[in-house]
Amino acid sequence: xxxxxxxxxxLIFSLLAMGFAFAIYFLFLAxxxxxxxxxxTPETYYFKINNGGENILSAGQYLKVDxxxxxxxxxxxxQNKKMIYxxxxxxxxxxxxxxxxxxxxxxxxxxxGYGLNKDSLMATKPGIEIDKKQYLGDVKKTNKLxxxxxxxxxxxxxxxxxxxxxxxxxxxxxxxKQDFINYYNNYYNFK
Numbered sequence: 001x002x003x004x005x006x007x008x009x010x011l012i013f014s015l016l017a018m019g020f021a022f023a024i025y026f027l028f029l030a031x032x033x034x035x036x037x038x039x040x041t042p043e044t045y046y047f048k049i050n051n052g053g054e055n056i057l058s059a060g061q062y063l064k065v066d067x068x069x070x071x072x073x074x075x076x077x078x079q080n081k082k083m084i085y086x087x088x089x090x091x092x093x094x095x096x097x098x099x100x101x102x103x104x105x106x107x108x109x110x111x112x113g114y115g116l117n118k119d120s121l122m123a124t125k126p127g128i129e130i131d132k133k134q135y136l137g138d139v140k141k142t143n144k145l146x147x148x149x150x151x152x153x154x155x156x157x158x159x160x161x162x163x164x165x166x167x168x169x170x171x172x173x174x175x176x177k178q179d180f181i182n183y184y185n186n187y188y189n190f191k
Contacts, residue, residue, distance in 0.1 A: 033094035036153055038062040040176045041101050045084075046077040049098075057100065062154055065098070067091045074145075076100045089146035096148035097174055106130075106180040107150050109138035110158050112169045130177065135184055138170075150174040 004012075039045055039057040047055050049065055050073055057063055069091050076084045089098075099105060106128070127136040152158060152173035159171065175183060 034064050034153070035067045035091075035096045035098065036062045036155070037065050037098040037100055038154060038176070039101055040103050043101075044079040045100055046079075046081055047100055048075045049073070067096070072146075074098065074100070087145055091146070091148070093148040095150075095153055096146060097150075097153060098146055099144060102143050102145065104141055104143050104177050105147060106175045106177065107140050107142060107147075107172050108175060108180060108183070109170050109172050111138075112159070112171070130181065135181075137184075137188070139180070147174060154179075 037047065037049075037055070037057060039059065039061055042059045044059060045057045047057065049055075049067070055063060055065070071088055071090055073086070073088045075086045078084055097105070125136065125138040127134055128139050128141060129135070130141075150172040152171060154174060154176065156173070158173055
């Protein structure tokens, strides 16, 4: 190391620093991309994706699955292995949710920013009615077979740290119905 010039030592140091930064990113900050199949009901379902092996999804469970970009096919069976439906869907993004029960899911848009008054910002949005109760905010309901217009999946939490304090940003997360109601009641303080 003593025989190396200052520029070579600087290059080695910068390469080590860059390697350390990438290691930190991939170990702690990188967001994995994956697809889930969800069953929010008390029943058990069986399913096959793209004529692959049979999978079982018990009450309240979700399962990570591999999907191809483009057209995919799913067959869903009840607990007696009687086919409920055979359908196709198109995958365009790097994360998504297959709603095999076609139940209601809620996609909430949460805002971030320094000095942000989230309550007043949320009050300007149209909101949504769930079970005859109004919920304010930027939220929409969906019950499509395949859903991919969100950033955080069912098993992920919103970021707790503001990453860019210079402007207002937002992130979307998908929730089961009761999970959204619980999140809303715990997070927002509308009185």
